[in-house]
Amino acid sequence: MITVQRIRVRWGAAARGAPQANARRGLCRPVLLPPSLPAGDVVVHDVLADEANGYTRQDEVVGGGVGRAHDLGLWLSTETARLVVDRLPGRAAYPRQSGPGRLFTLLPGQVGRYRANFRFTVTSCACNPSWYYEDWLILVANDQVRRDEFISRRPDHDVDHRVHLYGG
Template sequence: MVHDVLADEADNYSLRTDVLTGGVSMARSLGLWLAFEGSAVTVERLPGRAAFPRAGVSTRLFTLADGQVGRYEANFRLRFTDCACDPSWYYEDWVVHVSNGDAAGDRFLRGEPDRVVDHRVHLYGGRSARRPNR
């Protein structure tokens, strides 16, 4: 399940929220790969379209045992098109929770995850303060 929240400048930052379901196929559409081994699930971030930071290879985020929850935080600068004739771009800021099995009703919103990976960066290059991965 994914709780998608969008605040788009083109719509005067009006909030739009959707709850999406679809398991592995939905994870793939979000740029995540889920690999199952026994009762554990490994979550990887697939290479994406981000202009910055560029990711050319898959990145292992975490492995979750049955009942565990992981949080992945990242931000990106993306181009509207790959054509050099249009330099327009936009930002995305992600907070993705993944559960291996059932999670308590409000655990994604209020609970502490078992694993956290923070890949947020300063979107113009340089260093930014980040929490350590755990």
């Protein structure tokens, strides 16, 4: 079984200042997995804390095949017992990524952590760009894990692609 947890914190352009940053500080961290997980080769726990609803966490848990990770911008493939985790090109306006990028390869029982942040456009028209921002934390385990494992354990692999989103 492959267990994935994605934590996203989302905010609008008006919430770029220091007081608003303080309100979301510490939200992009692992949380307990739900007590019951669905069956499947891949289980995804997707958590969103959105400024629009006061950063109240909303979560969804789905199970299925490796295709479940595509919705998170990940490509999962196996080489014998190893799990290869690549990042797919996304729809972020910044930073741009032109092609897939290898994040890490996990042996059985290992955990990888990927951190990134993005600026997205609400509209596709360049004449009226509306921005929103997301801070991501994705944890991937090449195994079934305890409910608190993502919180209590140091990852075996750590990739940090966070950038300065506001320019300057």
